Amino acid sequence: MVLASASPRRREILAEAGLRFSVEPSTIDEQPRPGEGPLALVERLAREKALDVAHALAAGPARPVLGADTIVVVDGEILGKPRDEAHAIEMLTRLTGRGHEVSTGIALAWTDGRALAAEVVTTRVVMRAASSQEIADYVALGESLDKAGGYALQGGASRFVTAVVGSRTNVIGLPLEETLALLERAGARRFADAG
Numbered sequence: 001m002v003l004a005s006a007s008p009r010r011r012e013i014l015a016e017a018g019l020r021f022s023v024e025p026s027t028i029d030e031q032p033r034p035g036e037g038p039l040a041l042v043e044r045l046a047r048e049k050a051l052d053v054a055h056a057l058a059a060g061p062a063r064p065v066l067g068a069d070t071i072v073v074v075d076g077e078i079l080g081k082p083r084d085e086a087h088a089i090e091m092l093t094r095l096t097g098r099g100h101e102v103s104t105g106i107a108l109a110w111t112d113g114r115a116l117a118a119e120v121v122t123t124r125v126v127m128r129a130a131s132s133q134e135i136a137d138y139v140a141l142g143e144s145l146d147k148a149g150g151y152a153l154q155g156g157a158s159r160f161v162t163a164v165v166g167s168r169t170n171v172i173g174l175p176l177e178e179t180l181a182l183l184e185r186a187g188a189r190r191f192a193d194a195g
Helices: 008-016 038-056 085-095 132-140 168-172 176-185
Strands: 064-074 077-079 099-110 117-127 161-165
Touching: 008 168, 008 176, 038 064, 038 099, 038 117, 064 085, 064 176, 077 085, 085 132, 099 168, 099 176, 117 168, 117 176, 168 176
Parallel strands: none
Antiparallel strands: 064 077, 064 099, 099 117, 117 161
């Protein structure tokens, strides 16, 4: 299997599950289209990432390609990755003391052009209220800049999280249970099983 993502968290999740895969990051434009909602956006980006890499590898052997994209949504607004530390502080100030959704689109394409399968998984996360100093201290750890919503559940931001309703690995970057089920349904699991 090929992972069409440069995300270290996605690599870790798949490796910890004992799956075999190579990494070939996609280079698609990830900008939302006018009027595109959050769920449509993550599903489209996951599909486009998987197809981009599948087409690039089409001359080789038939292999499944997994694409994924994760966003945070609060009050209907999409929060991607922060531009800088000030933007991360702004995002976390909005997220703490309330709930938000983390949605990941996952898609599986084949290098030989077989059918594409995709779905979106959403998890609700609730964070406790946090002081501006707590938020600034967290952002100073350096975990914020490459993560949707500006936080890492598996890192220092766990101190803010009071509830995760749904897939915990989804919040980290890849809903493992749903990804394994997608691989199974698409007949791709044998390409990823170790051994």
